[in-house]
Amino acid sequence: MSDTSLALPAEAPARANRRAGLMRSLETWVPRVLTWVLLGFLFVPMLVVIPVAFTDRSYLSMPVDGLSMQHFRALADPSKGWIGSILTSAVIGVVSALSCTALAAAFSIGAWLHAGRWPSLMRVILLSPLIVPPIIYAVGMVRLWSALSLLDTWFGNIIIHVILAMPLAVLAISGALGNLDPAVVRAARSLGARPPMIVTGVILPNLRAGLAASLLLSFIVSWDEITVTLFVTSRNIVTLPRRIWTSINDNVDPAIAAIASLMLLITVLGLLARLLIWDRRGAEKTNHNN
């Protein structure tokens, strides 16, 4: 650039300006366009399940001669098993979410009241399913559950789901505890409150948001769990992910597109509700994330 400005002193500033302007707009626009293209890459491919769900054919395709509801009707037909799997996943999800939240709340409150070596070591172990690949846990559980005859049972599945959901439950509840002033416990103790009273009367009412987050997150973990489920279920317990997995592998049936569309719809509605509530709160109280 300096060469040209030496050679053509009169024209150079204008051209250099123009070139700098072009560079500036490229620097501004290229990342911006790329960002929205990438966001589209994340979101748009999932939308294809919607038209496929309404196909009038019995195989995976776009609608050919018109839209059809037959694949949604197949979901509702008890003989096809989808309803049964949805109920199985719902029951396991609700029981796991309740148990996991109760255990995680007790643990987090105990560790918050009395920080020590055991609680901090246990916290690392409780959070480890976040990092340890689930396939390793699956190998271990096949072995243990077959020794205890718990393969393919409700109880066996619920235990696994509780454990896999534990990290998010602990993070949600201990996050809420982090916002709680330890002075309230000292105040309650100095007023003569017994430990059970402190937990149920003082701490738990302040953790409502964290407990709700824990219930939701652990339900979602359970609802989506597939890796370990593949190894510890067979005929008796067929959760929804297990059924989707089998039908993707066996015959690519458009009913999967119908169930996928419903799951997409629920996720979108849930997130919209959350973002709108978040918005309103954000307007009331700025700088309030998490």
Place this chain on the structure above:
Amino acid sequence: MSHFQRWALALTLPAGALMLAFYVYPILQVLGLSFSEPTPGLGNYAELVTNPAIRRVLWTTVQVTVPTTLITVTLSYIVALAMVQMAPGRRRLAMFLVLVPFWISVLVRAFAWITVLRRRGIVNSTLQDLGLIHKPLALIYNELGVVIGMVHYMMPFAILLLYANLSDIDQSVIRAARSLGARRWMIFSRVWLPLSLPGLLVAALFVVIFSFGFLVTPALLGAGRVLMVAEYISVQISNTLNWGVATALSTSLLVAVGLLVWLATRHPALRAALEGGRK
């Protein structure tokens, strides 16, 4: 220890006992079996090194993990950096587009990619209708399809990690650089990039760890043709009942993950980013 402290400690016991009995113990048993099944010794580990099939599986795992990590982290960084600088309204839209794939089941996503990429999928039929290609492209049931599906799976996660990390960077540093006349590229390479390097490495670490042990997406989008460690372990347990090799591979996977996390926590800036990302 006071009565109150004992009481608090008792509250931590049920969850702790559950984890020890049904998480730590079965995993320790996996480690133990790798040295004792079928005969005591290091035979299973010797097999991992010498068996050509296993070496191929390990090589495939690396071949998928490396491009997945590089692509995921680069693309996620572009998105996260743009999101930090967006106006609140647009940022909310962008966040929505990231969170929907983040929360939707991995099976739904793999299924959507099958619909898009297969021989008579949307990409191939569109390109053929436009006359751009005559034969369908092989976009799936090979490493390309697995990498596409894995990048799509990891990106929301990496974006959220990087976004949290980039939001922590003091915006006044950026304003100072701008007021001193630094251009966009300069601000990026001299301010954003060095300050966010720990966050980038943590994001890469998580993507590597998740890719190493990933079963679902490689199995569905590779359809047995892209055999990675997790799927190979699963075949050993379900079909060939080769527990020795399955547990030895699991143990190696666990050691590799543990080593990566340990390396990361040794570095102070990485540890800070790791703890920040856990919030």
